[in-house]
Structure formats: structure tokens, C-alpha cells
Amino acid sequence: xxxIPFIAGKKSVFNKxxxxxxxxxxxxxxxxxxxxxxxxxxxxxxxxxxxIKDKMAGFSGHIQVLxxxxxxxxxxxxxxxxxxxxxxxxxxxxVSSVFPVIQKAGIAxxxxxxxxxxxxxxxxNNDSVFYKxxxxxxxxxxxxxxxxxxxxxxxxxxxxxxxxxxxxxxRIYFFGDKQVRAxxxxxxxxxxxxxxxxxxxxALCSYQDLVSYTVPVDLYKQALADNAFAVTHLEIKVKxxxxxxxxxxxxxxxxxxxxxxxxxxxxxxxxxDWLGYLDKNxxxxxxxxxxxxxxxxxxxILILIVDSxxxxxxxxxxxxxxxxxxLLFIRLAMQIIFFGLxxxxxxxxxxxxxxxxxxxxxxxxxxxxxxxxxxxxxxxDFVWINIATIIICTLFMYLPSKYIxxxxxxxxxxxx
Numbered sequence: 001x002x003x004i005p006f007i008a009g010k011k012s013v014f015n016k017x018x019x020x021x022x023x024x025x026x027x028x029x030x031x032x033x034x035x036x037x038x039x040x041x042x043x044x045x046x047x048x049x050x051x052i053k054d055k056m057a058g059f060s061g062h063i064q065v066l067x068x069x070x071x072x073x074x075x076x077x078x079x080x081x082x083x084x085x086x087x088x089x090x091x092x093x094x095v096s097s098v099f100p101v102i103q104k105a106g107i108a109x110x111x112x113x114x115x116x117x118x119x120x121x122x123x124x125n126n127d128s129v130f131y132k133x134x135x136x137x138x139x140x141x142x143x144x145x146x147x148x149x150x151x152x153x154x155x156x157x158x159x160x161x162x163x164x165x166x167x168x169x170x171r172i173y174f175f176g177d178k179q180v181r182a183x184x185x186x187x188x189x190x191x192x193x194x195x196x197x198x199x200x201x202x203a204l205c206s207y208q209d210l211v212s213y214t215v216p217v218d219l220y221k222q223a224l225a226d227n228a229f230a231v232t233h234l235e236i237k238v239k240x241x242x243x244x245x246x247x248x249x250x251x252x253x254x255x256x257x258x259x260x261x262x263x264x265x266x267x268x269x270x271x272x273d274w275l276g277y278l279d280k281n282x283x284x285x286x287x288x289x290x291x292x293x294x295x296x297x298x299x300x301i302l303i304l305i306v307d308s309x310x311x312x313x314x315x316x317x318x319x320x321x322x323x324x325x326x327l328l329f330i331r332l333a334m335q336i337i338f339f340g341l342x343x344x345x346x347x348x349x350x351x352x353x354x355x356x357x358x359x360x361x362x363x364x365x366x367x368x369x370x371x372x373x374x375x376x377x378x379x380x381d382f383v384w385i386n387i388a389t390i391i392i393c394t395l396f397m398y399l400p401s402k403y404i405x406x407x408x409x410x411x412x413x414x415x416x
Contacts, residue, residue, distance in 0.1 A: 023303045024336055030296030031340025032347070034289040035389055039348035041285050042381045047374035049275055053241060055193045055369070056264055056271065058130035059202060061099070061235030063248050064262045065089070065255065075105050076232035078215045079258065080223050088254065089236065094247040096239045099126045100231040102207060104214045106174045106183075108154070112163040118201045119152070119172060119183075121210030127237075131191070131204065138166045138189030140204065147208035151188035155199040159190050166190060172203075174213050181213055194365040197268075293340070293389055294396040301333050301397045333397045341386055352377050 067077040081100060090098045101120055108117040122131075124143055131140055136156055141149040152170065154162075164170055164187060172183040185205060193199055211220060215230040223230040238247050244263055252261040265272045352375045354360055359372040 024300050027296040027300035027336050028340045031293045031337060032343035034293035035341055035344025036348045038286050038289045038385050040351060041282050043352050043375045044373055045278055045282050047376040050376060051370055051374040055195050056268055057237060059198050060264060062238045062244055062264050063236040065234040065259055068258055068260050078219060078230055078232050080228045081231055082228045089251055092250055094238050094240060094243050095236060097237045099235045100229045101235050102210055102214045102232045104174055104210060106172045108162060109171050110162040110164050113161055115158060115161050117203055119203045119205055119210055121205055121207040123207045134191045134193050136190045136192050141188055141206045143206045147206060149206040149209060150185050152185040153189040153191055153204040154187055156190050156192040157199040183213060194371060195369045290392050294392050297333060297393040298396045298399060300336055301329060304332060305329060337390060337393050
């Protein structure tokens, strides 16, 4: 067996010239391209899905608790929730945070135009980290000692439509059964998420500024008497998105009969159906790239065997078995796989690093919900893609290596 490494070194695809060497190097490039595409596809897909989920969860939570009487998506039926109930939900396994929220649909109007809008009233302890992250400029509403601010944050899209900016007053009209009520806050900030479903609708204000327009007087008085919150829904965030359905079921089982749970998947089913189609596209890409790498390997090994037919005959004439000669060419094939993986991993990791820190490749935010290509690094993906490539290429290269057993020593030595 000691002759195998010696001959493999002499016949290394990088130590010779000729057609076989060119084909071998092309196979290395083919494996490298396949691995690079597979790694980048997974990185971009997971980065994109994570970004979209984070933006959607930032505005609506992973899970919402709302009244069973709520029929419309934007105009929720208000209800009372005690602080003890909120603490109980927060303490359930997998829950990271719970935020009481009120929201109300209305019409925003300036002297230039009017537009439908949904205002969210936030308590001071709400998820300010997320909302600060989407601010383009300005600030979030700053409540006084009574919880009022008379300020509002609108989207850049809405600001463009209404031709208004920070420091200006905007009028919001709410339509009830018998009357129209108006709110006239000052714009304190402009935000942008890139997700049109949110940017074209949502605005943010303080809880106390909106509560009288959303919650009936009797219900609000009862909330004050019972030391409870009058809300339209609770926004719950979970620690692990993969456990979303299980956590939702656990919460739902412990809720009063007048309340129910809705996950972000059901509230935004069209978006998640679309993300599901992206998974299928990636599966197709992985299969195709795996086949490209395998076919390149099969072609390269077959050409190496044909190019080395005389050597095979010589080795057989001195007593080498077909199995040992097969090991020789498998070793040569492993050189191709190793260098292909090395180059592919290098380029994939380099691109992910550069794109993560410098956002080199840009996107149209209106079409893709983001202004750049999002990427994530997951070492598990790198491991299983490399292992899967080695296994697939190894299985495919056994097919042409079996051709060696069919060659006779005399005919192989005479082959030119």
C-alpha cells in the first residue's frame, strides 16, 4: 500500500499538464462553485427570513392575545388584562416578553392629502430597542408624568404622501358609531422598515394619548378600579421561533374564555407562504449544485482513468489488484474534492463577511423589504454542506473507478 501515496503524489492533478490535468482543475472549480452557491444560498435565505421575521415581530409580536370578539385585523375589540395575568404569561416557558398595546384605525390628514392609518399606543416599557432601530431620524414619543406626549411617529412613506415632517402637526380622525373625534399630535420622528405592509399603515404614539379614543369610558374606569390594563391586544415575543406553535397552544390553554391567541404566521399568512416558497427554491438549488459537483467528479475521474490506462496495466502486471488501483484513483479524486471544498468555503465565507459588515450588494427596498442582501453565518450549514458534498462526490466517483476491474493488464499496457 505504500506505493499508493507515492504514485498519487506523482500524478497529482496539480503536478502535470495535459488534457486530464485541465479537466481535473475544471472539476475543482466545479466543486468550488457548487459549494459556494450552496453555502451562499442558505446564508442569504436564512438571513432574509430572519430579517423579515424580526421586522414583523417587532411591530406585531410573534404571538398576539386578543378578544374572541375581534373580527377585523386592524380594529381590535378592547378588553381588560390584569398585571398578574401578564406576569403569568411572561413566566411561561419560551416567552421572552409581553407588551400591552392599544391600536386604532383612523384617517391622517394634512393640508396636502389624507391617508388611512393605524395608530399604536405604546406604554413606556414597550420594545423601544426595536422602534429605535427603525427610526430614520427624530425620536420616539416622550411621555410626561401623566403618560401623555401629544407626539406621534409616522413612516417615511406616509410622510411623503402627506408632505409633512418632524415638528409639524398632523390631524388624525377616528370614526365612531355616532361621532367623529380628532387627535392633533406633533410629528416627533420618522421611521422606515422597508416592509410596505407596515410602513404604509402604522404610526406610534403614547398609550395615554390614544386610550380615550379606543377604550370605552366604562371599561377604562373599570381598568383603573381593578388596577388592570385596558388594551386591544398583547404582543408576545418568544425566545425560539421554531417553538412558536407549541408556545401559542400553551398560552391559549391558560387564557380566559373571552381571549384567544393568534400567531404571526396566521396574522401574516401570505408573507409566510411566500417565505415557504423560497425554501423550495433553495432545495432545488442545493440538489442541482450537488449534482453539478458529482457529475464534474465523475467526468474528471473517468478521464484520469482513461489517461492512465497504461499505468493501470503496468500496476496490474506487477501484482496490484483492481481494488488497490481503485484506491489510488479515489485518493486522486479526494484531492479534487479537498481543494474544491477549500476554495468554495473560502469564497463563501469571504462574501458573507464582507456583505455582513459592509452591505456591498444592495436591493430595491420596495420589492424586497430590505435595502441590502442580508446574510447570516451558521457553522452547522458549513459542516453539513461539506459533509454532504464529500459523500455525494465519493459515491459518484465509485462508478467510473469500477471501470478499472474490466481492464486487462496486456491490453492496458498496449493502450496509447
